[in-house]
Amino acid sequence: MRLSKASIAIAAAGVIAGAAWAETARADYDSYTVPNLVYRTGAYAPNGIPLANGFIDYFNMLNERDGGVEGIKVDVVECETGYNTKVSVECYENLKNEGQSGALVFNPHSTGVTYALIPKASEDKIPILSMGYGRTSAADGTVFPYIFNFPATYWSQASAFVKYVGEKEGGMENLKGKKIALVFHNSAYGKEPIKTLETLGAKYGFELMLLPVDHPGQEQKATWLQVRRGKPDWIFMWGWGVMNQVAIKEAAAIRFPMDKFIGVWWSGSENDVAPAGPAANGYLAGTMHAPGSNFKALEEIKTHVYAKGNGAGEEARVGEVLYNRGMLEAIFTAEAMRNAIKIHGTKDIRGEHVRDGFEAIDLKEADFDRLGLKNFMKPIKITCENHEGDGPIAIQQWDAAAGKWNIVSEWIEPMHDVVRALVKEDAAAYAKENNITPRSCS
Amino acid sequence: MLYRETGQFKRNYAADQQLFPIFQDKILLAAILVVALAIIPFVINDYWSKAILLPFMVYALVALGLNILVGYCGQISLGTGGFMAVGAYSSYKLCTAFPELNLIFVILFSGGCTAAVGVLFGLPSLRIKGFYLAVATLAAQFFLIWMFNKVPWFYNYEMSQITAPPREVFGFLVSGPQAEPAAQYLFVLGFIIVFTWIALNLVRGRVGRSWMSIRDMDIAAELLGIRPLQTKLLAFAVSSFYIGMGGAIIFHIWLGTVEATEAFDILQSFFVLFAIIIGGLGSVLGSFLGAAFMALMPVGLKVVLVDWIGMVPVTAKHIEFMLVGSLIIFFLIKEPHGLARMWQIAKEKLRLWPFPY
Known part of the structure; x- marks a missing residue:
């Protein structure tokens, strides 16, 4: 036992030294790390490929058009999981400290993997965006502060x-x-x-x-x-x-x-x-969200990414339902990063800051116009308690x-x-089983 | 030269019968233990723990269990995934029903539950042999996974994905998200050391010899007075005990949450079977080498191809599929008796080195 105590002490010393080093090193980021757990192989690849393409293409478009998010390039790091939980855990551990910012958000793209990552990511203070999938009761932000499953469960x-x-x-x-x-x-x-x-x-x-x-x-x-x-x-x-x-x-x-x-x-x-x-x-x-490729954001992806030969997939498939959905994940992530920069007044954001950014998501019709997505979806507002939104x-x-x-x-x-009562009940059971004190949102 | 036992005299029975009679083996083992116990705990981090060491150790334990059944007793089993699931779900039931129970006992008891289930599914082995037995154990695989997904009692009437509650052992958290990687690693390592030692002793003693005689020729063994019923069922019990503990450790320590249909599917059974075939059937060392090959090779390839060479992850994945497949074929052609046999040959060579004849 003395061994592990000493090891914890050494690990702690290492963490402090590492933090001190990181403090000096990240005066200004060169890039943000946004990992993406994808599956372009296996039985789920037909759905996984367009989803992953939409995500990476949107960030590549931002990098080309605006030089990234608020002028800092976004490095989308893909990890191939094959929809497998064990591989996804390896990917998560591999990528969570990647780059200067560390992983800013994880998109598990599998309900099973989301379940597996929820406890660990909450501990590591990295938000999980399980957009329209994952654990339903994670909609209760008081028990699951780092998990988001908007626009609806x-x-x-x-x-x-x-x-x-x-x-x-x-x-x-x-x-x-x-x-x-x-x-x-x-x-x-x-x-x-x-x-x-x-x-x-x-x-x-x-x-x-x-x-x-x-x-x-x-x-x-x-x-x-x-x-x-x-x-x-x-x-x-x-x-x-x-x-x-x-x-x-x-x-x-x-x-x-x-x-x-x-x-x-x-x-x-x-x-x-x-x-x-x-x-x-x-x-x-x-x-x-609306189907089809008749949106300005998709046009911009075509001009800035596909026209330059950097597209992740075939140009003809831009605008497919799952492509648009992957892009939507990227849009929410980018918006959360922007919010985080605004709230915390620094560009040196980490996962916990992006969490605050997600909780500040409040996209109205005008915001969707600005994003080039007129009539793409309904306005959405996320709060500290409600991580699901009102999701029509x-x-x-x-x-x-x-x-x-x-x-x-x-x-x-x-x-x-009906649904919110079930969510409250399930979240309370999870909190009790895992000794979590729900945080106060007021 | 390097590996010569000349001059190492045994002066009593105890010395002659020790587990590692050769001095060089002792040094090697001591070196491994020093690294495992005194160095790794200080340098381990989440990645090394969750992505490399825990998978390796868990699969080594499971492979050891399967090797007892397949390698030593000659009974082919494809039910490994199902038995791992029994371990995982019984440990979940135990630790939610008795929250005070120490996790060590939870894991041992779930090994016990799995042993009981293993004996049940081992009963047909008395009548059917070889490939037919493989099919019977395949039924165990499908039945058990179906049952854990179907019957809500096993997952306490909640989500079918079970989640391990946080538990402390000797004041250190070993399961749950806050657990330190070093604590988790040492906890599992403890099981590995104790149960490897037990396995080594089992397979060289009376029990192991009776297993091997059943494997080599069951009729002759029966004529020698070895009772096939007890011997085969004992092999099923011990094997399932190890596999069940492995399943419980996967659930509590490594993944923290499992779903029977995904974590313990038929591919797990093949995975462990391949591990022992590549590592070496009927060899304790082979279980470790095979587990290392199967669990670490994909991770290693990924690190090399993606992180070092900078390949696109999906291309790397396809190359990994091809490479792992061809490496399995390569090793099986080059050395059908597995990596353990290769190590044995290497030792023979080292004995003569640098003057081979």
């Missing part, structure tokens, strides 16, 4: 889907006696909405049918046989990677009406519907003939009354 999204279905059925009271099937990736990710849907099922009287699909989801014959037998009125899907394509093809094969099949926003990209061809026409999916969610529909997604619904407000 899975629970909010599930409640918005139920609202949409209610509207289509001609009123929430008509949900009584209806049957909704949930086809989900059999993992922490896919199981996220179950609790909410069960609560809502009890409230509105619809029956919930659970259909798990095991990783990686290439084999779903049995699942869709159950759909045929169970005859649900609506299907929700929480899928990712190859699973999405297979599910949509299977649904088409049993002639399930596509306009009653709603995917989570991770099951609604071009890659997911393309393999089913014309049969996928009418398939619905949630979304947090839209439903988009696939037009197979035109080969594009169109938003077909109003922006639906999630049922905050």
Whole structure:
């Protein structure tokens, strides 16, 4: 035991010496480090690639156009995880002290990995941006000060889907006696909405049918046989990677009406519907932002990055749903960095400062205009307690003939009354289990 | 010359029967222990702990367990991932049901639970052999993972992803995010040292010899009076005990959170099986060498290709897949008995060096 005490002392001495050195060395940064955990290999690569491309292209555009964020270049360091938790932990440890700024934010791009990194990142004071995925109860900023999952959580999204279905059925009271099937990736990710849907099922009287699909989801014959037998009125899907394509093809094969099949926003990209061809026409999916390439920010990426031959992917795929989403992650990150610089009055920011920057995110219509994203998404405001935002969610529909997604619904407000209570309850349980005292936000 | 035991006389039975009878081996072992116990704890950081040393040590422990079953007793098993999951989930249940229980006992008891499950799934080994047994244990893999994902009792009716609560051992935090890397490392190292010592003694004693006789020819062994039921089930029990402890350590110390379908899937079973085949079947040293090869080679390649050469990470990943694959083929062609055999040959050479004949 003496050994480890001495080792802690030495480690502490090292940290102090290191900090003193860092203090003198980081008088002015040459670059900011923004790591990105990506998967361009494996069963989830079809979705992982556009997501990663959008992220890195946006920062490259900022570097070209503005010389980075507030004049300091942003170094996006990718680490290939293959959607694997163990590799992601290695990536995290490898990159957290990278560069002069250290990692300013982590994007795990997997709910499982987010779960694994939450305790450690909170300890290392590095914010995690799990944009629209990850642990739902992390929306409670008092218990999870370093974790952000705006613009909406899975629970909010599930409640918005139920609202949409209610509207289509001609009123929430008509949900009584209806049957909704949930086809989900059999993992922490896919199981996220179950609790909410069960609560809502009890409230509105619809029956919930659970259909798990095991990783990686290439084999779903049995699942869709159950759909045929169970005859649900609506299907929700929480899928990712190859699973999405297979599910949509299977649904088409049993002639399930596509306009009653709603995917989570991770099951609604071009890659997911393309393999089913014309049969996928009418398939619905949630979304947090508008599809398409008709935005000034994307034009700028094309002029500053692709025209110079520095694009991460093919130019034709700029503007795909997941590309736009990767870009949105980068935009929020860059905005948080700008906020952090403003709040703390220094360009020498670290992860904990960017955390404050995320909590100061307050993007209005005018801000989206400034970012070149007019009508891209709804205004968003993050606070110390609320790391989820108020996240209105839209439903988009696939037009197979035109080969594009169109938003077909109003922006639906999630049922905050139901969801927030569940979030509070779950966050409190986490705090108790891990001896966390929730911080005060007032 | 360097490795010559000439002149090292044994004057009593105790000296003759010691674990490391050769003086040079003792020096080497002492050097390794000094580095592991007296140097690494002072220089270790999060990266070395979480990305290199913990994976290596955990997989060494698991590979040692599987080697007892496959290498020493000759019973092929593809259920390793499932048994690791049993260790992880039983340790989760134990430490949430009895928060006061010391983590050392939690890990030992979860090894015990896994041993019981291992015996259960080892029962078919009496009737079926070889590849057929591999298929039976494969069923264990799929059944166990399915069960841990399906039955909410195992994850306390919360998220199916279980999270390790912080725990102290002798006043030092060893699990949870605040744990010092040195404390975690020494905690796991303690298990490695004790259980390697136990394994070394097991495999050279009566029990190990009966395992090996079953492996080499079970009918002959039976005629010699070795009871196949007890022997095979004991091998399953001991093997699963090690594997279960490994699973518990992965959960508590290394990752801190696991999900059965992801952390302990079928690929883990293959991973550990490859480790012992490359390291050397029927060799304790081979388990360590194989674990080092399988766990550290990808990290090492990544460091070289991405951090030093500056390759794009995804290209590096593809090259890593190809390189690791071809290295496995290379080693298996070059030395089918594994890295442990290579080390043995190297020792033979060192014995004659610099005057080979």
